[in-house]
Amino acid sequence: MKPLVSIALLILILSFSASGLAQVTYQRILHAEQEPENWLTYSGTYDGHRYSRLDQINRGNVQNLKLKWVFQMRTLEKVETTPLVVDGVMYLTEPPSNAFALDPGTGRTYWSYVRNLPEVIKTCCGRVNRGLAILGERLYLGTVDAHLVALDSKTGSPIWDVAVADPKAGYSITVAPLAVKDKIIVGISGGEFGIRGFLDAYDAETGKRAWRFYTVPGPGEPGHETWEGDSWKTGGAPTWLTGSFDPELNLIYWGTGNPAPDFNGEVRKGDNLYSDSVVVLDADTGKLKWYFQFTPHDVLDWDAAQIPVLLDAPFQGRPRKLLLWPNRNGFYYVFDRETGELLLAQQFGKQTWTDGLDSQGRPNVLPDVLPSEEGALVFPGIQGAINWHSTSYNPLTGLLYLPVREVPTLNFTGDVSFSPGDMFLGSRWQAMPEEPSSAVVRAMVPQTGEVKWEYPLYRDTWGGLLSTAGNLVFSGTLEGQLFALDSATGEELWHVNTGGRVNAAPITYLHEGKQLVTMAAGNALFTFGLE
Amino acid sequence: MGTKWITGFIVACAALTLWAQQEEGRNPYTSAEDVAAGADLFGKRCALCHGADGSGGTGPDLRRGQFRHGGSDAGLFRSIRFGISDSGMPRLGMPDERVWQVVAHVRSLSRSAKEIDVPGNAVQGKQLYLGKGDCSRCHTINGVGGRLGPDLSDIGWLRSTRHIKSSIIDPDQDIDRRYLSLHILKKDGQAIQGVPLNEDSYSIQLMDLQENLHSLWKRDLDEIRQEERSWMPSYQGTFSDSEVDDLVSYLYSLRRKTDQP
The missing domain is CATH 1.10.760.10 (Cytochrome c-like domain)
Structure with missing residues (x-):
């Protein structure tokens, strides 16, 4: 190519990417790993890896990271958002249910969408939001008043706004939706309010509901028999964390939350399907292909709200389509994600609640750790050995990186009665500050659970992870430190104090050809880059 | 007591x-x-x-x-x-x-409703909006149309008939500053025209007339000129009085419905 022609082409490409905003087609999201300059979906790619091929920032220069800008949010809520970056524009949510487009070069906004909410909103754990989905020229936002809204990506103008459920009955949306083909998949929150959980798909164009899968089966449906009496009507099992998608199998993998009431199982005897499970659904119809329940009849609030990690890799010498799942209950599971066969189930965090799992992965629960009137101490505590925070799989090291927490709680049981829209917990729990607790970032061989390294943290972590081709793992701490580790050794290479608790996971992308890293901490979004 | x-x-x-x-x-x-x-x-x-x-x-x-x-x-x-x-x-x-x-x-x-007099025919107004007026080139209704002008999906909620009418006949009389006409000249000679989105001491954000978003450092600019006029032309003379009434009637009828469970 002649130099003048190539320069003209470069100018064309740069001017396009600066103002850009081409259509984000399904094909682009499907191959998101091939455009690491962008961040097109919650976990970066459909397989839930939260890994980037970018390597401008690497273990040789990460210590030179400099603050580029800070986006302060008008909120005192936890900031759990994962921004999207598309062709030179960043899209993010601000709690409770607002959205912004901004320039990643300056951190200045192009537009904002501020949602006027009803006075009373029922959320268990803050009026939070974890992010947006994008498809075509539209963004999709779930709101804490349980609506799904399509916004124009250039102006933030709402295009359609549909009610997903009744917020007065305790339903809300905090999850980042997932765009799959021509549908928007969105889950529901409200497991502490006795909702009946479900996962929905909506037509991206019209907002019409395409299918609904109830995570608590109704009369006549398989699994209904696992709920005593009418307990299924208030059974919980929300779907509040974004799932993953296998385009070859056309299957969606989605984790479900706790059964309700959380701590009193007497009023809902049975296994309580499909609470605390992974449900595997046909992407077109929402029909259940297979499921696995990690914690049958849970009374410890151990939502299976983790990012499903899909990995094609040899397992015991044979190539397999794997599903990796470190669960809140302290066990790490590996499945054949096509058949649902359980390949591995082993402890990865400190636990005192079971003396083991049988060959089908079913735990034998020890009686003295269940919630009681006097209170019973259990590891992991109700916040789990891992909570909802993103793990990361790095194909260069072949390792899965995960935050691991060892924090007990003292759990009580008590009477419970259901009233629509009121908390439906069945008693309470308390932290045990005098009990030793700890947390680490761990690098693990996904096929075996073998620990390669651990990076100790001062306190339990609420930060998700990102790994990159620059041989780095990024995350943040409860005290507000953002840090970067060597992905091969766990050596700490960089940290900075933002002064605000980290409740989200980082992303990385290019802006005008330069790699940036963005992470939320406190009530703000921080962006770093090299000089 | x-x-x-x-x-x-x-x-x-x-x-x-x-x-x-x-x-x-x-x-x-x-x-x-x-x-x-x-x-x-x-x-x-x-x-x-x-x-x-x-x-x-x-x-x-x-x-x-x-x-x-x-x-x-x-x-x-x-x-x-x-x-x-x-x-x-x-x-x-x-x-x-x-x-x-x-x-x-x-x-x-x-x-x-009877007491609130809205002259004009909304059905004909819609035809004028889409046809003779070509309003959808710059305005959006429920996701369809251009982005340089205000989204009109909800205009019937937001504005009176009087204000809608004056916006059609004399758009410069009362302009939301978001829709002022903006002229940028970059130091490299490139000229950009559009509408302002955001600005601070060091940078400016805008949408150009082709609906592309730009964020520019002021140090790279020779001129930022904001005119107290809208990009929207006056439709006085283009539409007859009754056609303006029809268009107003149509726009006043636009109210986004809120879906409830």
């Missing part, structure tokens, strides 16, 4: 009644005197946007008795007392009693 006690008892009962009404969200201040006091406050604080008679201006027509952000007494109280985020409706710093009096006055403005 002394007079003091009786007076105290009556005051306590009145306070309890008032409290109970407020708890239920009903307006405790609805007497003729309250309405009159509310009208006085409305004239001073609200008429600039909503019109002296409540028929609207840059703010919505309040005579319809339909309110997007809550039509109950409590909903109106909340909108007036605390404002409505990002809508242009500010919070009014007044004691609760005064706010309730304004609510009483706003209630008294309600008219039946």
